[in-house]
Amino acid sequence: MSDSGLSATPSAAPEQPGSASAPAGAYRVLARKYRPNSFDDLIGQEAVVRTVSNAFDTGRIPQAWILTGVRGVGKTTTARILARALNYELPDGSVKGPTIHMPVHGVHCKAIMESRHMDVLEMDAASHTGVDDVRQINDSVRYAPASARYKVYIIDEVHMLSTAAFNAFLKTLEEPPEHAKFVFATTEIRKVPVTVLSRCQRFDLRRVEADVLMNHLSNIAQKEGVEVEPEALGIIARAAEGSVRDSLSLFDQAIAHAAGLVRADAVRQMLGLADRTRVIELFDALARGDIAAAFAEFRDQYDTGADPVVVLSDLAEFVNFVTRVKIVPAIADNVAFGESERVRGREFATKLSMRVLSRMWQMLLKGIAEVQGATRPAAAAEMVLVRIAYAADLPTPDEALRMLEHSGGGDAPAISGGGGSGGRGGASAALTSAPALSAPST
Known part of the structure; x- marks a missing residue:
């Protein structure tokens, strides 16, 4: 496999963030259309940006980075931005070295972000796991870059490499030529040998907070000319679980599902979620010990198509929210949660003891597993509700x-x-x- 064989399949030219235009007849999903092109575009990764900025400003640029984090937080995108920063040049020759300040596209930027630059080689370790693939990198790394300042090797899902492949990398990774840089990305950092980790500068990309995702989605909605309810954005942001790509994919789906104003009810229906207000009413009935009201609320949700496992999962999520509000009241100020959720959450946090909340949580965790394995999930879920209503706030044996x-x-x-x-x-x-x-x- 040649150098060109290491590169991923070239993708279509990415548009600048904020651009609402697309080639005629070629729709680009939001996750690709608004993919960051510079460190200024990255959201929720301030610590990584600050560290890289200081390293570039002081000239302390390592020979290898390893980026880790959950899906969709920007590992591959950050790797390409690093490659762009290492090789940033302007046609007039005014930029003499690596820099993170890239106000306009330089000579190599477009090709790098499109994953088709001959000196920035991408390899998917999930499909190139063997020692022969690494041997080709070791053979090619000796040669100087053709046109760029550095030869950059981006290896995605690096934890998929075999043990022999990792061992073959060690010497090159520790003492690479001055013109070579390595950027690894992985979701399974524990599967990467410590001998490799010790040769890299590690960056942990964190999950993006729900309120940050909401602002990001709101800005994209304005650029796309889409009307959306704030509560709908909060539902999408929470469902994405900190993944920017997941939030954009869900938002894309919600826009198509709504075919107009994106409403919170439509998003809940699309995701198969119960109305948060109804979840709160169910929680209230259980906290009061009113089993008849809890049965009626659960059956009403079940008859309208709610999955019993989803109902209990939503109930557990609200228990967790109330518990967090009881410990840190400022959590209820997060705009990612609905108004009724924040107000009722404060009320329950004041009334209910930590003992009640923790026991409800334990019962729900056990109950969800029981319902998942039950032949009659609805009946099993009702018995879980009975157990919670009767025993959640009983004294413990020591009490x-x-x-x-x-x-x-x-x-x-x-x-x-x-x-x-x-x-x-x-x-x-x-x-x-x-x-x-x-x-x-x-």
Whole structure:
């Protein structure tokens, strides 16, 4: 395989971020259309940008980088931007060395970002895993670049290389020629040998916060001329789980699904999510011990097409949100969450104890696994709700023993989870006189 064989298949020319135009008859998905071209365009990776900026400004440029992070946070894009910065030149020759300040496209920029520059070689390690592929890199790295300042090797999913291939890389990676640089990208950093990691400068690309993704999507919506509800952007940002590419793909799908104004209800329907307000109502019924109301709410959601596993997962997510708000109240100010979610979350965080929330969380985690393996998921989910409503706020065994001690040695109080028809008669378990102690079953 020649140098040209290492390069990925050339893609169509990427448009500048903010450009709403596309070639006639060739629609470009948003994830490619708004792909960053410079460090200024990267979102949510300020620490990486600051470190690289200082390294370039002081001339402390390493021979190899390794970029790690979850899907869609910009590993391959950052690698191409690094290659562009290393080889940035202007036609008038005013730029004499590597720089991250690239206000306009230089001589090599377009070809590098299109993955077709002969001195910037990309290899997908998932399909080139053997020692022969690395041997060809070792053979070609000795030769000077044809036109650029540096010869840059970008290896994506580097953790897929075989052990022999990694070992073949070690000598070249430790003492490469001055004109060669390596940029590795991986989602599985633990699978990369420590001998390789010790020869690279590591950058961990973090998940992008939901509010940052919302602002990014809002800017793209303005450039695309798309009307979208803020709540819909929040749903997409949370569903993307910190991945910029996932958020853009979901937004692309939402625009096509809506065929007009992108509404929150349409996005929920597209993603198969329950209405957050209804999830909150279900949570409220369980916290009050009103099993009849919880059954009615769950059945209503189930009859409208909600998956029982999704309902319990959404409920667990809200429990987690309330718990976080109880610990750090400022979390409720995040605009990525809906207004009703923020207001009700504060109320529940004030009323419910950490013991109640943690036990609800544990029961939901166990219940979700049970529902996933049940032959009748809806019935299994209802039994999980019964368990939560009756036992989530019962005293723990050690608390019950302390109640015995405070009783003065009289008749042992028994913990009763029973209530009236359809409920437990309140948020706290009733204590009645009985000769035996019945510990709550979780």
